[in-house]
Amino acid sequence: MKQLTQLIILIGAMFFAGLSSAAEPIxxxxxxxxxxxxxxxxxxxxWPNIQLWAHQINARGGLKMSDGSKRPVEIIEYDDRxxxxxxxxxxxxxxxxxxxxxxxxxxxxxxxxxxxPIFAKYGYPHIAVSAITDKTGELTKRYxxxxxxxxxxxxxxxxVVDILKAMRDAGEINNRVAMVNVADAFGIELADSARPIxxxxxxxxxxxxxxxxxxxxxxxxxxxxxxxxPTSFVAWSYPPDTFALTExxxxxxxxxxxxYTAVATCFPAYAGKFGASIEGNLGAGGVNPDAPELQDYYxxxxxxxxxxxxxxxxxxxxxxxxxxxQAIEGVGNTDRAAVTQYIKDNSFKTVxxxxxxxxxxxxxxxxxxxWQGGKFYGVGSTGKAGQKKAVIKKGW
Amino acid sequence: xxVLTNGFLLGATYALLAMGLTLQYGVAxxxxxxxxxxxxxxxxxxxxxFTANQISPFYAVLFVVPLAFIFNWLVYRYLxxxxxxxxxxxxxxxxxxxxATFGMSFALVGIMLMLxxxxxxxxxxxxxxxxxxxxxxxxNRVVACLASVFICGLLFWAIYTTRIGMAMRALxxxxxxxxxxxIDVPRMSALAFSLGGAVSAVGGIMLSTFLTLDAxxxxxxxxxxxxxxxxxxxxxxxxxxxxxxxxxxxETLVASLIDPGLTLAAxxxxxxxxxxxxxxxxxxxxxI
Numbered sequence: 001m002k003q004l005t006q007l008i009i010l011i012g013a014m015f016f017a018g019l020s021s022a023a024e025p026i027x028x029x030x031x032x033x034x035x036x037x038x039x040x041x042x043x044x045x046x047w048p049n050i051q052l053w054a055h056q057i058n059a060r061g062g063l064k065m066s067d068g069s070k071r072p073v074e075i076i077e078y079d080d081r082x083x084x085x086x087x088x089x090x091x092x093x094x095x096x097x098x099x100x101x102x103x104x105x106x107x108x109x110x111x112x113x114x115x116x117p118i119f120a121k122y123g124y125p126h127i128a129v130s131a132i133t134d135k136t137g138e139l140t141k142r143y144x145x146x147x148x149x150x151x152x153x154x155x156x157x158x159x160v161v162d163i164l165k166a167m168r169d170a171g172e173i174n175n176r177v178a179m180v181n182v183a184d185a186f187g188i189e190l191a192d193s194a195r196p197i198x199x200x201x202x203x204x205x206x207x208x209x210x211x212x213x214x215x216x217x218x219x220x221x222x223x224x225x226x227x228x229x230p231t232s233f234v235a236w237s238y239p240p241d242t243f244a245l246t247e248x249x250x251x252x253x254x255x256x257x258x259x260y261t262a263v264a265t266c267f268p269a270y271a272g273k274f275g276a277s278i279e280g281n282l283g284a285g286g287v288n289p290d291a292p293e294l295q296d297y298y299x300x301x302x303x304x305x306x307x308x309x310x311x312x313x314x315x316x317x318x319x320x321x322x323x324x325x326q327a328i329e330g331v332g333n334t335d336r337a338a339v340t341q342y343i344k345d346n347s348f349k350t351v352x353x354x355x356x357x358x359x360x361x362x363x364x365x366x367x368x369x370x371w372q373g374g375k376f377y378g379v380g381s382t383g384k385a386g387q388k389k390a391v392i393k394k395g396w
Numbered sequence: 397x398x399v400l401t402n403g404f405l406l407g408a409t410y411a412l413l414a415m416g417l418t419l420q421y422g423v424a425x426x427x428x429x430x431x432x433x434x435x436x437x438x439x440x441x442x443x444x445x446f447t448a449n450q451i452s453p454f455y456a457v458l459f460v461v462p463l464a465f466i467f468n469w470l471v472y473r474y475l476x477x478x479x480x481x482x483x484x485x486x487x488x489x490x491x492x493x494x495x496a497t498f499g500m501s502f503a504l505v506g507i508m509l510m511l512x513x514x515x516x517x518x519x520x521x522x523x524x525x526x527x528x529x530x531x532x533x534x535x536n537r538v539v540a541c542l543a544s545v546f547i548c549g550l551l552f553w554a555i556y557t558t559r560i561g562m563a564m565r566a567l568x569x570x571x572x573x574x575x576x577x578x579i580d581v582p583r584m585s586a587l588a589f590s591l592g593g594a595v596s597a598v599g600g601i602m603l604s605t606f607l608t609l610d611a612x613x614x615x616x617x618x619x620x621x622x623x624x625x626x627x628x629x630x631x632x633x634x635x636x637x638x639x640x641x642x643x644x645x646x647e648t649l650v651a652s653l654i655d656p657g658l659t660l661a662a663x664x665x666x667x668x669x670x671x672x673x674x675x676x677x678x679x680x681x682x683x684i
Contacts, residue, residue: 034514035505035612043514043610183657210657214616216607217406217644219533220651223398240608243518247606251525251534264516273520307515 025074026063026334028054029094031115032107036082037213040239042107044267045130045313048305050075050104053321055304063325066332076100084114091115095122101334102324109133110185116143125327125340127320130313132156132186134193140360145340147357149320150313151365151382156262156284157194159367159380161201163282163390164232164258168203172392173232173257178207178225180245181236190236190262206230213238222248232258239264242283243273250277250396257392258282266369266376268308278371280393285312286369286378287352288386297351311369311376319350353385398531399652400645405533407644408541409603411548413617414624414636416596419551422631423564423588425486425571426476426493430501431621432614434464434593437508438600439609443517453521453601460597468593472586475500480585501614508611518608536605543602547595548637555633564588568631623663627670629680639678642666 265283368380442453483489525532628635
């Protein structure tokens, strides 16, 4: 008899336990490189932020629905091997086979643009982060559920020129600029848009060369740039070349007052590799790391993922997920059309400050950052608060 | 002079990454498309030695060489031996091993991704100027170049003066005839394959001091090694060394004098020229 009672209690307990966790998870698809050329960047900027976001939502019980219930999120990950065809296939699969409720935007300009039609076809909001292009106007018109958050090519190029101009006007540098770029869509587009801007600002490009993606020895580039005796060095570079160019500039003692490398300058690994010698180095992106919401973000990023977040697209990726989170909770269900409309109509509190999409585009963003005292501060932006003044580099 | 020195440094680096594949393809007749992954694994060991244990990445050689040797021996013994046995001809073996090692490269990338994560691994070691003829070069590159010269020299000595080396050369020129003169072909092949893997891993250690790598970058090095091995003539380490030097110097010349954007084009142009005018490679013999 006693055993029977115990059994009944046990069954009853299991039943109620089952009930309370019955909330079905919201399925969130994620497609980004885990292998291939962009995998290294995605491993810092994309994947840990998705992990952090999901962890935090589930830790507080899930997303609040309009009926008062809470639904946790479940992440379904796919590796697209940095191959646009794979990105498209994976997004398609998430939409039709996995029946994902929402899909996180892919990583990289090309992969975002390639998959945009599929996002649009199935009506998924597509909040692109790691996608920098001048065609945002055209693309948002064609795809009404596509959003851009990181900025445009021209803004990135002209911001660098503006900073150099301010230094020149202060008499700190002269007109001589050495510019190099990686021969890939990203580097070519930036170099092409920077060239006329430099010229219009009265700068002279004393060295202007490109190098193929994956070049194993960049010393001819640095030696060539050094021979042209510039006071500023600008490289529209990708992570491996950002590291290599910086190391070689240090070895060759490329004595410039402004040293700019694009992607990965904001990575913690950059500071980890070069230590104090990168003081004054300029790079793409930047944040205001002293903002309280960002300090919380960096702390929990480290705690949850075990690694440090970067100082640019990482927090923006997290902010884009916050937008999705607040929009789903604002609507109170997983109706994708309603969530998309909610994103267009409302403003959001994110780790990157208050966000309001203007024609599906965030038009206040960081463009140039600089290592100052061990942190990568935003020194150029399109109207962000907390911007620091860029200083000249005083040797290696 | 500066250009030539730089080209020599780059050429030595290329020789380092092609040497392993030369042994594996030339002697063991395995076109190992997972060769680059071995290199990345070696590089990661160096990274780990340096960042987690604060010791010189070169100490990694001490455990990387035996581990890589054993791992490659196991791969040869259990994965590739069945293919070698059932292959009726040289051509069939090549096709089979290309497919098998291509698959293996994916598996290795996956395993490394799991073990190391997908991030870039990069660190600074000996990143200081070293003057040669009055102009500065990265000390890490110079050291890698010296290591390359040492390893190439060692292999050269082993292959051209020792008994095992002679057996390996016999195997390269004609595996069937080699077995007739009491050379243990399977064992010799396994030895060459494992040695090749170990050399690639050491190459990875050297490269990691000045290149930024990640778990899936191996294929880039496999491609470069493939070009060098084929240009040099299959199975001839002299050919591979000379091809690596030619490639390194040509790329640096083009980058310094014409345009850095054309280095890849120059490399492939050279490759095509060699294939057109000397299809068996610089030092290769016509197939028997």
